[in-house]
Amino acid sequence: MKNPVPVAMSFEELEHTADVRLRVKAGSLESLFSEAARALMVVMYGSAEPGPMRRSIEVQAADPESLMHAFLSEVLYISEVEEMVVSGAEIRLNEGRLEGELTGEPFSPAKHRSGMEVKGISLSGLSVSRDNHTYILEVIFDV
Numbered sequence: 001m002k003n004p005v006p007v008a009m010s011f012e013e014l015e016h017t018a019d020v021r022l023r024v025k026a027g028s029l030e031s032l033f034s035e036a037a038r039a040l041m042v043v044m045y046g047s048a049e050p051g052p053m054r055r056s057i058e059v060q061a062a063d064p065e066s067l068m069h070a071f072l073s074e075v076l077y078i079s080e081v082e083e084m085v086v087s088g089a090e091i092r093l094n095e096g097r098l099e100g101e102l103t104g105e106p107f108s109p110a111k112h113r114s115g116m117e118v119k120g121i122s123l124s125g126l127s128v129s130r131d132n133h134t135y136i137l138e139v140i141f142d143v
Contacts, residue, residue, distance in 0.1 A: 010035045019122065024137040029064070030091040032128070032135040033098065036068060037075045037086045040121075041104070043141055044079065046114030048087040051105025055084060060097045064128040068137060071098055072121040083107040116143050 010025055024039050026032040041048035059074055061067035075086055084104050091100040122140040129136050 010039070019143050020116070020118070020141045021125070022137075022139055022141070024139070026135050027133060029128075029135050030093055032137055033068065033071055033091045033093075033100075034089040036072055036137050036139065037089050037102065040072055040075060040118065040141065041079065041086050042115070043143075044115040044118050045085050045107070045112035047112065048085055049105055050087045050103060051085070053084050053102075053104050053106060055082065055102045055104075056100070057089070057102055058097070058099045062096055065123075065126050067093075067096065067098055068128055068139070069121055069123055069126055072139070075102065076118060076121065078102065079107075085112055118143055 020043050022039055024032060024036050026035045038048045055078055057071070057074055057078070059067065059070040061070045078084055079086060083106060084102070085107055086102045086104040089100050089102045091098060118141045120142040122142055125138060125140050127138045
């Protein structure tokens, strides 16, 4: 692995030759989306702490993988354009539609310099599955 990513209990970095590949786990599909957003921020900024910022989010897609891709792409966009480091999300899912509220803190150059630039979310290798009572996401971030 290149630069080690700080690992939280809900996600781990997997081997990948050029980009960052993660496995994220959660007890519900809604929580999986929230943990995926937090994992993206940890890769990008080294941390994702709760803060005063709030932002509504809404995306639609035909299947869970496409919905996760659309969601993470929107989180990446919001983070870069609005300078928001997302720490979590309250998510509501309803037949291919995700609505929710992102929470986080303002980007701080002093605090958020230990990550790496993420250019996009890869559709290749993106999977959402369920094993007993655990939802699992495998995703590659293009760096």
